[in-house]
Amino acid sequence: MSDTSVVNSLSGSRILVVDDHRNIRLSLKMTLEGEGAIVTEAETYAQALIKLGSLSEAQAIPFDVVLLDIRLPDGNGLDVLKLLSHHKHASQVIMISGEGTVKEAFAATKLGAFDYIEKPFVPERILVSIGRCLDFNNIQVTNKQLSQQVMKGQEILGQTPAVEELKSLISRVAPTNGRVLILGESGTGKELIAKSVHRQSQRAKKPMVKVNCAAIPHSLVESELFGHEKGAFTGATKNRKGLFEQADGGTLFLDEIGELDLNVQAKLLRTLQSGEIIPVGSETVTTVDVRLIAATHRDLEGMVANGEFREDLFYRLNVVTIVSPPLRERKDDLDILVNHFVEDACQEHAIPQRSVTPTAMAELKAYHWPGNIRELRNVIEREVILSDSAEIDSVSSLSTKVSPVATTSTQSQQTKSNSLSKTTPPGDAASFSFESEVVPWQELHQAIGKSYxxxxxxxxxxxxSEAARVLCLERAYLHRLMKKLGIQRGVVVTD
Incomplete structure (x- = not known):
């Protein structure tokens, strides 16, 4: 008797035994059925094909594992293996032979056989091999499910004209090597667009390396992008490849590129012009082949006019511009997006499926979504977690946000007044008296920001992390704000 792990792995598994010796078939059948497997027998090449079915791509193979003899009265088991190797739903095949040769074993392995076992064999050898086959099958299924989840998460959802135009532009731009500049408000899905461009490009099988420029300390940006040599600066204890080298042959996505300082911008421009990088502390020039995709929520043209962004770099980046539309301009997509986010949240938190009623959907459509899709996802996730019933009939978290755009100016002013009173903490910005000492605008701005x-x-x-989600800010950016404003990390803050 085999160990418990083998018993568990064979229970319910479907196994086809193809051998012209009746005693071998019966012996294998008894052994495998004793471990809980479901066994089917075939004596000849012709019978094996009948048991396997049509072998069409549309039809799944009805067996998890096939034990296949090489020598059959009416054919060669290797021919059956060859047919199975071309099937996308193929079973795992273990070849068995009483007169095997090294040449046949090599041929079987080359055609995709999982294992090759010579007769006579002991039952334990077969059981261990089948157990490994089934483990491999489970890994393949898991990988396929994970791949489907990843692809699902990378899909650009929506059917409005703005989204259809966006998808069309991506499909035209992606196959080229042209640089892409993605513009749009925070939370509109600029990274998703970048991933879609990479996935549809000729570089799809190569790496896509992404970095948020706003999340890297200014002193380390150059090292992150171009790499560094050991000893180049304090803390550089070993050589390190930069993001350009890591993305060689593939795509480098620079999110929030407007946060780069002018010094780094100059070095980035040189790399884009020459295709060469020089790591910090090195004199060695390295050639890289990288497609650059950049994104920002800032007005780069305005920054160019103000001397904050290099004009020559702007034009180097701006070969093709893709604008990510804000959610308020594609509200007809809300039904699709909401249902998608509800399903995702239920799966992620192991919650029974929820649905959104027309009443709740109307509330969502009335709101103006300053945080765009990121804010929508967070709101839906919160509602799914807090909902006590299968139907979400009201979006309670919207009541604490700035009011939706009202149908009349009077309604708008009244609603905004009410919502402000709900969100403003006592004794904070809204309670400042303008009869008190006048302070500079920047000081007032920082005081309000710190307080909120x-x-x-x-x-x-x-x-x-949760605060960043509520504020619709990047977590790294919130950390920088907290440091700048003197707010301690990792504690509940009280006045």
Missing amino acids: IKYVLNKTQGNV
């Missing part, structure tokens, strides 16, 4: 960030951190029990 502390308020949100209190509401999220000091959870910076």
Whole structure:
């Protein structure tokens, strides 16, 4: 008797035994059925083909594992293996032979046989091999499911004219090597667009390396992009490849490129012009083949006019511009997006399937979504988690946000007034008296920002990630704001 792990792995598995010796078939059948497997027998090449079915691509093979003798009365088992090797739903095949040769074993392996076992064999040898086959099958199924989940997460959802135009532009731009500049507000899905461009490009099988320029300390940006030599600066204890080298042959996605300082912009421009990089602390020139995709929510043309962004770099980046539309301009896509996010949230948190009623959907469509799709996803996830019933009939988290655009100016002003009173912490920005001492605008701006960030951190029990989601900010950017404003990390903040 085999060990428990083998018993568990064979239970319910479907196995086809193809051998012209009756005693061998019966022996294998008894052994495998004793472990819980479902066994089917075939004596000849012709019978094996009948049991396997039509072998058409549309039809799944009805067996998990095939035990296949090489020598059959009316054919060669290797021919059956060859047919199975061309099938996308093929079973795992273990070849068995009483007169095997090294040449046949090599041929079987080349055609995709999982194992090759010579007769006579002991039952344990067969059981172990089948167990490994089934483990391999499970890994393949898991990988396929994960791949489908990844592809699902990378799909650009929507059917509005704005989204259809976006998809069409991506399909035209992606197969080229042209640089792409993606513009759009925060939370509109610029990274998703970049992934879609890469996935549809000729570089799809090569790496896509992505980095948020706003999340890297200014002192380390050059090292991150171009790499560094050991000893180039304090803390550089070994050589390190930069992102350009890591993306060689593939795509480099620079998100929030407007955050790069002018010094790094100059070095980036040189790399785009020459296709060469020089790691920090090195004199060695390295050639790289990288397609660059950049994105920003900032007005780069305005930054160029103000001397904050290099004009020559702007034109190098701006070969093709893709604009990511804000959610308020594609509200007809809300039904698709909401249902998708509800399904995702239910799966992620192991919650029974929820649905959104027409009443709740109307609330969602009335809101103006300043945080765009990122905000929508967060709101839906929160509602799914907090909902006590299978139907989400009201979106309670919207009541604490700035009001949706009203149908009349009077309604708009009244609603905004009400919502402000709900979101403003007592004793904070809204309660400042203009009869008190006049302060510079920048000082007032920082005071309001600091006060509100502390308020949100209190509401999220000091959870910076959750606070960033509520504020519709990148987590790294919120950390920088907290450091700048003197707000401590990792604690619940109180005044």
